Amino acid sequence: MRGNNKSGFFVFIILLGGICGSFIGEILGNNIGPLSFLKATYPIGTASPFVLNLKVVEITFGVNFYVNVMAIIGVIIAILLYRKY
Template identity: 55%
Template sequence: MLKSVKKSRGLFILVIFIGGILGNFLGEFISNNLKSLEIFKIVYNIGLTNPIHLNLKIVEITFGMNFNLNIMSIVGVILAIILYRRY
């Protein structure tokens, strides 16, 4: 019974990422083609601007993550959550 809970969480996270990616593509498409809608041009950058580099002489590790959010990517995530719960 625990495996099905883990699968549904993994699927839930995957659906959220897909919704965000599709929303981001749609937001960029709208902002590039419809110049009058300036609200879609606003992009929020969340994360590290420069990755953290750790050199241990034997191993070098680089950490970094950056999220670029626009209005449509947030709408895509919300729609993905609604569709996941409904179906």
Template identity: 55%
Template structure:
């Protein structure tokens, strides 16, 4: 198989795209099919309140939060498999 020439930025883009599409698909399926409502369950990883750094001339707000669900993990795994294949 041919190795992708994109490198690390391309890999990160593909993984993020897989996570976003997996989350979107999980939300759509969870909203429309009652039996698949478990796909919408998400777990929040990150900070509840952001860190504020006041430098008198500038205020910096730093925060990071991830909402992880089953479909986003499956999307990431599928994206990695597709990246390795092509």
């Protein structure tokens, strides 16, 4: 049970690193002209959602990630900090 809790915390740290990195990238990209490339996002995911119609219920699946340079750097820093502490 303990290992499952540890992996859940690891996923949380990675998501937190990505969100913080993306937020910092947006701030730097909007306020400093030469760093405008930091706010450029690149979509990763499905172009249109997958629809499963079972006649009783219709389920729609779709995942999109919008990644920028600082989000990747934030994830890397989060992983390094997790491994260190």
